Amino acid sequence: MTAMFRSFASFNYRIWFLGALVSNIGGWMQSTAQDWVVLTELTDNDATAMGVTMALQFGPPLVLVSVTGWIADRFDRRRLLMVTQTALLLLALAVGALLLAGAMTLPLMLVFALLFGIANAFDSPARQAFVSDVVERRFAANAVALNSASFNMARLIGPAVGGLLIVAVGSGWVFFLNAATFLAMLLALAAMRTRELVPRPRGQGAARLADGFRYVARRPDLIVAFVMVFLVGAFGMNFPIFASTMAIEFGHGADGYGILSSVLAVGSLTGALLAARRERARLRVVMIAAGGFGAASLVSAAMPSYWSYAAVLVFVGFGTVTMLTTANGYVQTNSDPALRGRVLALYMAVIMGSTPIGAPIAGWVADAFGPRAAIVLGGAAGILAFLIGLAWVIWSGRLHRSSERRFAVTLDETRPLEIVTRANAVVAPEEFSDQVAQTTAIRVDDRDEDDDDTMENASPRQRGPRP
Secondary structure (H helix, E strand, O other), rough: OOHHHHHHHHHHHHHHHHHHHHHHHHHHHHHHHHHHHHHHHHHOHHHHHHHHHHHHHHHHHHHHHHHHHHHHHOHEEEEEEHHHHHHHHHHHHHHHHHHHHHHOOOOHHHHHHHHHHHHHHHHHHHHHHHHHHHOOHHHHHHHHHHEEEEEHHHHHHHHHHHHHHHHHOOOOHHHHHHHHHHHHHHHHHOOOHHOOOOHHHHHOOOOOOHHHHHHHHHHHHHHHHHHHEEEEHHHOOOOOHHHHHHHHHOOOOOOHHHOOOOOHHHHHHHHHHHHHOOOOOOOOHHHHHHHHHHHHHHHHHHOOOHHHHHHHHHHHHHHHHHHHHHHHHEEEEEEHHHHHHHHHHHHHHHHHHHHHHHHHHHHHHHHOOHHHHHHHHHHHHHHHHHHHHHHHHHHOOEEEEEOOOOOOOOEEOOOOOEEEOOOOEEEEEHHHHOOOOOOOOOOOOOOOOOOOOOOOHOOOOOOOOOO
């Protein structure tokens, strides 16, 4: 088993990966169909309406963040995913039936977008945190990266197939086919060996909704990661708006839109697979990838033809997924296991909840000034995210002049942050929180700056009961 695919040693992860891949392909087919229906069938190329639809679909994770994170930590995640996946299946069947019957209207589609958003608000944090239940702690970063690879492999296949199916059989049947793909995820969840799932740590005492907020508020590294992800998510990741309006500008239809989405996924898949090779998720990779995404977006906005624009989208996808996969892995592997569901709910709220803010703005800019202006806005957000990350690196004292080369600098990512105190417990920041579940509190000793090991080389010490 190569290092890139080391998580496949787990039977549960293998069937989870396959089920998620099939389900994600269907999800991207449906997403392509929904965007195209709103843009061309329910409106007359109205990008603003498309932005509102995206806002309603991605708004609930932001509004419900405290509840969804608490539920992901409180209840059995496998059973919770069975409920949410079933709900998404039934919604897809309903939309498909209305489209085939010719009864779908824009207000109805907006209602269904909101319902999809509510179901996904409960599904996403549970699905993200469930990876930690499927594989051992040492494989978590690799499993997160492979999940991203699965997602982007589906993104490579789904939009192209969806675009062709819209032309061949109509958008309604695409929703029915997506409903069928949810069965793959449900079968994978049912087939798992529950005895092999990793026991989930639970904090002593009542689980409080505000614990996740307080934990993140005391972690400046997580706050910086969230800010960078928010900026790119709000203004840069409005690809359905960018790709669909650019396809129309270049004189292409639904098939051209699907091809652009798939080309974007080529770079995305490459970024995810490279992230899977890394032993540890690093914040500096998030920062550099955000800057790379911004630069590639600005270049894409200047492309004169359909295929030159498509070629640059490979680099846009690479930067986007490298950033998001690394940020996801960083948040998962460097958070208190007892609070991981709530922290991931906040992370998903930042990604998905940023869309209601950015998508309507991007849609309005595309309508008023053209799609290229909207893409420039997204690229500028990526550059700003990079600058914020760089400012924090300098402010935190992690950037040093190299002692070996006169004009070189080094970035120290093993420097311990301040210890985070929560009530009677001392919780280790960054990579030192993987044994919080086994110890009632942790104190991290200073380590050599060149030591890249995690908890195995730390010196935990009990400091009293966890509240």
